[in-house]
Amino acid sequence: MKQYNIAIVGSGIIGMTCALHLSKLNNIQITLYGMFPKHSEFKTTAILKTSFNLLKQIIDINENDATIQKLKKFKIIDQISKRQKILDFDSSELDIDSFAYNIKDSVLSEKLINQIKKSKNIIHVNEFIRSINTNLQEAIIDYDGNKNYHDLVIAADGRNSIIRKQNQLSVERIKYKENILITKITHSKHHKNTSYEIHRNGSLLTSVPIEDNMSAIVYIDRPEIISKKSVKSLDDYFNELLGSYLGNIETDENHDVFPSETIRVNKLFANRCILIGESAHVIPPIGAQGLNLGLRDIEAIHSLLDKNKNINPGSKIITSKYNHLRWSDIYKRYKSVNLLYQSMMNYNFKNSIIRNLGIISLQKSKMIRNILLHEGMVLKN
Numbered sequence: 001m002k003q004y005n006i007a008i009v010g011s012g013i014i015g016m017t018c019a020l021h022l023s024k025l026n027n028i029q030i031t032l033y034g035m036f037p038k039h040s041e042f043k044t045t046a047i048l049k050t051s052f053n054l055l056k057q058i059i060d061i062n063e064n065d066a067t068i069q070k071l072k073k074f075k076i077i078d079q080i081s082k083r084q085k086i087l088d089f090d091s092s093e094l095d096i097d098s099f100a101y102n103i104k105d106s107v108l109s110e111k112l113i114n115q116i117k118k119s120k121n122i123i124h125v126n127e128f129i130r131s132i133n134t135n136l137q138e139a140i141i142d143y144d145g146n147k148n149y150h151d152l153v154i155a156a157d158g159r160n161s162i163i164r165k166q167n168q169l170s171v172e173r174i175k176y177k178e179n180i181l182i183t184k185i186t187h188s189k190h191h192k193n194t195s196y197e198i199h200r201n202g203s204l205l206t207s208v209p210i211e212d213n214m215s216a217i218v219y220i221d222r223p224e225i226i227s228k229k230s231v232k233s234l235d236d237y238f239n240e241l242l243g244s245y246l247g248n249i250e251t252d253e254n255h256d257v258f259p260s261e262t263i264r265v266n267k268l269f270a271n272r273c274i275l276i277g278e279s280a281h282v283i284p285p286i287g288a289q290g291l292n293l294g295l296r297d298i299e300a301i302h303s304l305l306d307k308n309k310n311i312n313p314g315s316k317i318i319t320s321k322y323n324h325l326r327w328s329d330i331y332k333r334y335k336s337v338n339l340l341y342q343s344m345m346n347y348n349f350k351n352s353i354i355r356n357l358g359i360i361s362l363q364k365s366k367m368i369r370n371i372l373l374h375e376g377m378v379l380k381n
């Protein structure tokens with residue numbers, strides 16, 4: 001069988017997962033470029049049940065690990081208009097044990113790094129790539145004075161992707177006026193495997209279980225409000241909003257802040273390169289969609305290469321088919337998550353009617369709830 005040589009640029013969670021998954025194909029040698037990541041200690045990711053199976057195939061991980069919290073329930077508390085509305089979603093509605101598994105990025109990365117180090121089919125180049133030379137015939141990566149030739153280059157180099165820029169792939173990039181603060185809280189009551197999401201006009205507060213009496217916090221608000229909050233005022237704020245569900249709350253002394261932005265590319269391939277993960281799509285952190293979209297990019301390229309072992313992986317047949325396979329899923333998530341985000345952050349009369357109608361239907365109609373749950377979980381595509 002003909003052997004091919006694939007480069008993956010970027011060793012974040014998506015790049016490492018892609019390298020490990022593709023390395024299972026027996027006709028492919030992988031070169032993974034980039035330094036292993038260092039994550040914020042507060043950053044966790046809820047991995048949807050449907051994507052978790054991919055991780056189970058490549059690393060030593062399972063649903064019952066002590067490092068994982070099962071997310072069985074979501075409670076959305078809508079405080080945008082005067083009358084508070086509450087929406088409850090329970091995984092038992094779908095006859096499943098949980099919607100998603102929440103894990104610290106640092107823990108997941110460590111497991112991936114250990115496995116990469118053991119893999120014979122992956123060469124790890126601990127370098128930042130400064131340029132790529134590519135056309136329809138070849139893809140050459142320059143690093144440290146060396147030139148490496150690859151059949152296909154997979155860009156997993158995140159939201160400021162060099163591979164995307166050098167291929168002149170155009171992007172729609174919106175910098176929102178909010179920032180995202182992440183930290184963790186300890187609470188006197190058990191979270192009961194529930195993630196709480198509190199919507200207010202112009203802000204969003206989410207708690208996601210990480211240990212028995214501990215939850216990760218994702219708080220989105222305007223930078224001038226976030227920057228004024230001391231640990232004490234964050235503590236008061238979290239107690240006010242979440243205290244009735246989680247009991248007495250103590251907030252960690254530290255936090256990290258990120259800009260809120262969204263990115264969509266017009267095409268997922270050029271020359272001998274394809275884009276996966278945040279090099280291809282960035283969406284606001286609501287509804288646990290970002291990394292999960294990236295994991296589905298990996299499933300798609302894996303399945304294409306597996307079914308077409310006699311075709312060069314960098315040929316246009318493969319790269320354009322990848323684009324075709326991923327386009328609608330990415331576009332749908334990008335549109336729906338951004339619409340929801342904007343309706344929360346810019347509350348106006350039109351948005352208020354849409355939101356209220358949506359919430360009433362979600363409260364009353366079992367059918368609409370089922371569609372939403374299935375769509376959110378991507379059980380149907």
Ligand SMILES: Cc1cc2nc3c(=O)[nH]c(=O)nc-3n(C[C@H](O)[C@H](O)[C@H](O)COP(=O)(O)OP(=O)(O)OC[C@H]3O[C@@H](n4cnc5c(N)ncnc54)[C@H](O)[C@@H]3O)c2cc1C
Pocket residue numbers: 009010011012013014015033034035036037044045046047127128129130156157158159161162180182218258276277278279285287288289290291292293294
């Ligand atoms: C607060 C927050 C909460 C979130 N929660 C969830 C959630 O619950 N569920 C979910 O599904 N998603 C969630 N997301 C989204 C998720 O975190 C991202 O989609 C995911 O981390 C992106 O991973 P990535 O590997 O594509 O990108 P990155 O993590 O950015 O990795 C890119 C890597 O490429 C490297 N790199 C860049 N340039 C080069 C170069 N030239 N050469 C070599 N290497 C390079 C970088 O150093 C980095 O290691 C959340 C995001 C945020 C901000």
